[in-house]
Amino acid sequence: KAGVTQTPRYLIKTRGQQVTLSCSPISGHRSVSWYQQTPGQGLQFLFEYFSETQRNKGNFPGRFSGRQFSNSRSEMNVSTLELGDSALYLCASSPGRTDLYEQYFGPGTRLTVT
């Protein structure tokens, strides 16, 4: 099976702009989660979508939003970008079990905000 794909891989944006990141999960996986990874904070959970519904949400401001389509593909949007939003954004797919919650990560999108 093909792995998780994320586009674009690299992105440079200016403060105040907005950005949309895309993720295609492993075929058959219904759960897609998004994470932000920074050197200082490590891997932090943003939100999870399961069957087009947000099932869980982390502690991020409302500028961070997402959605999932009927084919399980997901997008994440960040509005009014701040310098602190510079990070590696990782998407992960999972079959959907909440007891195991095994995550299969994509390569990430490196976002730089200037």
Place this chain on the structure above:
Amino acid sequence: TQLLEQSPQFLSIQEGENLTVYCNSSSVFSSLQWYRQEPGEGPVLLVTVVTGGEVKKLKRLTFQFGDARKDSSLHITAAQTGDTGLYLCAGASGNTGKLIFGQGTTLQVKP
């Protein structure tokens, strides 16, 4: 708030040495996972442990889940340069549906 503390944060050893990485929490997890991440890539799942006291072996890597399901360890025997990377533990709570990650252990294995 559930937290996972990993130690040590950094480890630099010579090829052939053994090492252990620890992952501790005051919370109980339904399962615990270990991932390895290389620069510029996403984390790759190494193993999932589910039962308290469970031990799993993956070649030279041995993973153990604490009896109370609050802690875990990763032991690498005879480390190789290819083991270099960031090792992350992550705990899953069936009630919250969230995966909590530790801060990670950066391992450098020198030839």
